[in-house]
Amino acid sequence: MPVGAASWSFTEDDFGAITKSLERFLFDSNARCALLVDRAGQLVATVGEKPKFDPTAFATLTAADFSANDQLAKLIGENDFNSLFHQGEKESMYLADIARRVILVVLFDNRTTLGLVRLKMKQTVDELSKLFEAVFKRAAGAGAPPNILAGADDEIDKLFQ
Amino acid sequence: MSMINYASREINCKIVYYGPGLGGKTTNLEHVYGKVSPDTRGKLISLATETERTLFFDFLPVDLGTIRGFKTRFHLYTVPGQVYYNASRKLILKGVDGIVFVADSQIERMEANQEAMQNLYDNMSEYGYDLTRMPFVIQYNKRDLPNAAPIRDLQAALNPGWEVGDPSRMRNAPDPYHQGEQLVEQLTSGEWVERAPYFDAVAVNGDGVFDTLKAVSKLVLKSLA
Numbered sequence: 001m002p003v004g005a006a007s008w009s010f011t012e013d014d015f016g017a018i019t020k021s022l023e024r025f026l027f028d029s030n031a032r033c034a035l036l037v038d039r040a041g042q043l044v045a046t047v048g049e050k051p052k053f054d055p056t057a058f059a060t061l062t063a064a065d066f067s068a069n070d071q072l073a074k075l076i077g078e079n080d081f082n083s084l085f086h087q088g089e090k091e092s093m094y095l096a097d098i099a100r101r102v103i104l105v106v107l108f109d110n111r112t113t114l115g116l117v118r119l120k121m122k123q124t125v126d127e128l129s130k131l132f133e134a135v136f137k138r139a140a141g142a143g144a145p146p147n148i149l150a151g152a153d154d155e156i157d158k159l160f161q
Numbered sequence: 162m163s164m165i166n167y168a169s170r171e172i173n174c175k176i177v178y179y180g181p182g183l184g185g186k187t188t189n190l191e192h193v194y195g196k197v198s199p200d201t202r203g204k205l206i207s208l209a210t211e212t213e214r215t216l217f218f219d220f221l222p223v224d225l226g227t228i229r230g231f232k233t234r235f236h237l238y239t240v241p242g243q244v245y246y247n248a249s250r251k252l253i254l255k256g257v258d259g260i261v262f263v264a265d266s267q268i269e270r271m272e273a274n275q276e277a278m279q280n281l282y283d284n285m286s287e288y289g290y291d292l293t294r295m296p297f298v299i300q301y302n303k304r305d306l307p308n309a310a311p312i313r314d315l316q317a318a319l320n321p322g323w324e325v326g327d328p329s330r331m332r333n334a335p336d337p338y339h340q341g342e343q344l345v346e347q348l349t350s351g352e353w354v355e356r357a358p359y360f361d362a363v364a365v366n367g368d369g370v371f372d373t374l375k376a377v378s379k380l381v382l383k384s385l386a
Contacts, residue, residue: 007385009165040162040256041220041236042173056203056222060236064208064217067252148165148229149172149386156382159226159233160375 008038008101008139014131015045021127022047029120031108036128037062038102051107058105066095066103085114094118096125099132162256163385171232174381175256176374179281180263181273182214182242185302185364189263190221190237192367193374197223215241217249225378235378244280251284259296259381260285261373262357263364264319266301266309271318278319293323296380299359300373305366312361322354330355338376 010018022034026048033048035055041063043055051058066084073081084095094106094117104125108117149156164173178186187207194205201224208217219239224232240250262281264274285292301315325331325345331353334345338358345355358376362369 007163007165009167011167015166015168038162038164038256040164040175042164042175044164044166045168054204056236057206057220060206060220063255064252067255068217068249071248071252147385148231149382152228152386153383155228156379156386159228159382160379 008136010044010135014135017131018045018128019047021124021131025106025120025124029106029108029117030112031106031117032111033107035059035062035105035107036098036102037105039063039066039100044102048107062095062103062105066097083118087114094121096121098125099129099136101136102128102132104128163258163381165231170230171234172228172382172385173234173236174258174378174385175236175238176259176261176377176381177253177257178237178239178261178263179250179254179277180242181265181270181277184242184263184265184270184274184277185362186239186242186263187215187219188302188364189261189300189362189370189373190219190239192364192370193223193237194221196367196371201225214243215239216246217241218253228382233378233382235381237374242277244276247280247284250280251287254284254288254290257290257295258384259377260292260298261377262297262299262319263362264299264301264315266303266315267306268308268310271310271314274315274319293355296377296384297357298373298377298380299357300362300364300369301359302362302364302369304361304368305363312359316356316359320356320359322356325353325355338372 026034033051035046036044037059038044041060043059046055069084070080082097086093091107091109096104098104106117178189180186194202203222206220210216221237223235225235226233238253240253262278282292299320301312303309333343336342336344344358347353360369360373362373364370
């Protein structure tokens with residue numbers, strides 16, 4: 001039995017690739033902003049228009065939203081809902097699962113349509129899924145970035161004095 | 162599931178406050194929120210019912226300092242205390258890095274404490290997490306009340322210790338927070354047991370709140386080191 005939840009990390013190269021893929025998606029779909037959130041509620045990346053809300057709180061609620069809907073899916077006999085859509089009067093959001101570990105949230109307004117966002121999102125989801133699968137595979141095996149906290153016991157002690 | 166972001170130079174960890182209803186989990190977060198400088202914390206998000214019972218969770222992000230150039234961000238969550246919200250309780254445990262069990266010291270709440278502790282073990286093992294090998298601390302809250310049970314009774318009921326299987330760990334480990342007590346010790350029966358560190362608290366006054374938070378955060382960072 002594993003001790004607890006696995007740790008994962010991503011490098012600046014990963015970040016660059018994620019950002020590039022999302023920027024292209026935003027350009028193609030005319031959506032305003034894309035956020036990536038991990039299933040534990042931590043914000044991974046934000047691309048596009050800078051959100052006016054608190055992105056940390058937003059990330060947490062997104063993960064909770066997705067988890068709650070996963071359970072609802074199970075209750076009706078589905079494995080999960082791999083995407084969710086929340087419609088507002090002016091602003092809407094579309095959420096999609098990436099490699100079962102990360103959630104892509106897209107915010108868009110009436111400058112585009114749900115159809116276009118969905119269509120363009122499919123390719124981005126595939127791209128990001130591949131990217132994140134590689135990141136998680138690396139976290140599980142060799143080739144992970146060196147543990148920056150290794151041997152930092154003294155520094156940790158000092159932080160909490 | 163701690164996340165290390167090399168691009169923004171952040172280490173993100175998730176800590177969950179678990180325990181019986183009305184035990185003081187939200188009060189812990191509120192105290193941290195009130196005391197920490199606004200530059201180092203985010204908004205306190207509360208998904209509560211009209212009667213201020215936590216429905217889904219409370220959430221507070223705090224920065225606890227920098228290690229090796231990386232900002233340490235802790236996301237503090239509480240779960241709903243009532244058992245009938247178990248589905249949402251369990252969701253919050255997803256990806257948890259450290260647990261604080263907030264026990265209500267009042268004698269009348271002993272059974273509720275035990276029930277919540279059992280429920281915590283059950284929910285953790287459903288995710289495949291082993292609580293006995295994770296950063297885990299217990300807070301005995303409401304120590305100021307006249308009907309508070311003695312610490313010794315609470316320890317016996319909620320923190321009796323789990324068996325140590327690994328021979329390399331079978332040696333006394335003094336409790337850094339209580340002089341003369343051991344976190345790992347051999348019982349008279351010959352069996353080695355390990356207990357979670359514990360703290361006395363009066364969360365409404367803030368007593369013990371930061372001691373608890375510091376202890377669990379330190380354990381989480383050490384588990385990554």
